[in-house]
Amino acid sequence: MLLNLTWLIPGIPIIASLSIAVLLLSFGKTMNRLTKPVSYFLIASLIFSEIINLILFKNNISGNELLFVSNFELVVDKSSLLFSELIGLLFLFIMIFSVIKLKRRNGYVRYFIFLGLLSGLAYLFSFTGSLFHNLYDPLITYLDQTAISF
Numbered sequence: 001m002l003l004n005l006t007w008l009i010p011g012i013p014i015i016a017s018l019s020i021a022v023l024l025l026s027f028g029k030t031m032n033r034l035t036k037p038v039s040y041f042l043i044a045s046l047i048f049s050e051i052i053n054l055i056l057f058k059n060n061i062s063g064n065e066l067l068f069v070s071n072f073e074l075v076v077d078k079s080s081l082l083f084s085e086l087i088g089l090l091f092l093f094i095m096i097f098s099v100i101k102l103k104r105r106n107g108y109v110r111y112f113i114f115l116g117l118l119s120g121l122a123y124l125f126s127f128t129g130s131l132f133h134n135l136y137d138p139l140i141t142y143l144d145q146t147a148i149s150f
Helices: 008-026 028-033 035-058 078-101 108-126 133-146
Strands: 063-066 073-076
Touching: 008 028, 008 035, 008 108, 028 035, 028 108, 035 078, 035 108, 073 078, 078 108
Parallel strands: none
Antiparallel strands: 063 073
């Protein structure tokens, strides 16, 4: 049951970013004025993904899930959940720091759209389960064995 929610982890930030992008294309001038609501909406989408990720991590969910009835498979195991949790926290800090420090000029909404898309794609990257796992598995296994326990 919980394994079926795996697609929401990368899906929520991607869907939120694409919906804001459609609104930006449709109502450009108005959306460029709504910098704070857009940034808070995308931060909230990332927080929801982190919550789902943490629930899956705490329940030791592992397995494979087919994404959209195709050959693309999401591989969920402890190391991929831990890696995606770290990715999400990194993007969350970047977004919060950007809200605090960046001036709201032209391109601010576009910047947050790209951050949201990039975070969703990074989540997707962590669940691919192909050769990319070989890049970060030794590091995550080491971190998991040493000091990180939730």
